[in-house]
Amino acid sequence: MSKIIKGSVAFLAAQMVGLGVSNSAETCFEPRYVPASYSCNTGAGTGKIQAFDDFSSGSCTFIEAHTVQVPIECPKPAGRWVNATFTKKIVNGGKSNHNMSNVGVTAYIATGHAQTCSSVGLKPSSFEGNICASGENRANSGGNGWNQIDYRFGTFGGYVTGGGTLTEQLYEQTFCWRAGDKRDWDNSDRLVAWYCQ
Template structure:
């Protein structure tokens, strides 16, 4: 009778895990130890039996074993981060400049740069930091590592040896510059952000 019950449970379990609604879902398991146990019985009376009393065949020992137990699956790892080219357009902006005769409206040529969030969103990713610190690249702050660093378009030119990315992004109107710590901030065209790090 005990064996029949075990077989019935096994068949029921097999039916559950083979149900179509579970077919496409990942199933994660882990090994868990089930200690050995003794099932004892005596004729009619619930008398205690010693665990080593098998003389009358009244006790059954089930050895301990490891079994697979279904557990919650860990969350998937985040996508690999990579450098994504920003949208950089040359534009003309107006601004107000004070003078002794009163404020004067002036024009200047500058660069309109897509923001970190917008650039990454357009690539189906989210804004992130490279090595938990760096976020941008420019013609002077040029990273030499990170996925797709070799595809960065330095459309506004390069200056210096590069070798690092930027972590400072001061803005001026629609222009966003990219500097590394301690880098001279002289507002050159090669300071303009040309790529962002996304994940």
């Protein structure tokens, strides 16, 4: 059974000499069995291969069976839901009706899609069009992590939709919806997780 190894080319450089493989940070390898064989030099001055059983001249060398690591395309990692992390911040909420001074709004700033995914070694992705999760658009599938989403701002209704397909920002905060959702910007609309792969 073959086993895929993920690592740097430098790690297997000794076995990869002459194969013209570039020095990539993420290259995968698969072991390939090479059966025993003979390697024979050409006859001196003739340009022809010596006879297979002509060992008297020492032109043939026996090569033991061995395994080499062959570069292959790396398989994609399994997708999963990843909780966003938050920074609490007071932002300018504009003018209130009763006070003409600017109103400070307590905002919870979520990490972006790329930043959240890179924190666990993955990249932004989607599952059946869903990219985010909120208390009104809760995930129930998509690999690992959907059952570990922290709905820290609460949930509303029985909206297990598989997640949200679009995001918008208000006061630097990210909200997660599906097309046609009512945009009332409440706590259960706040984005809490991203889909990564």
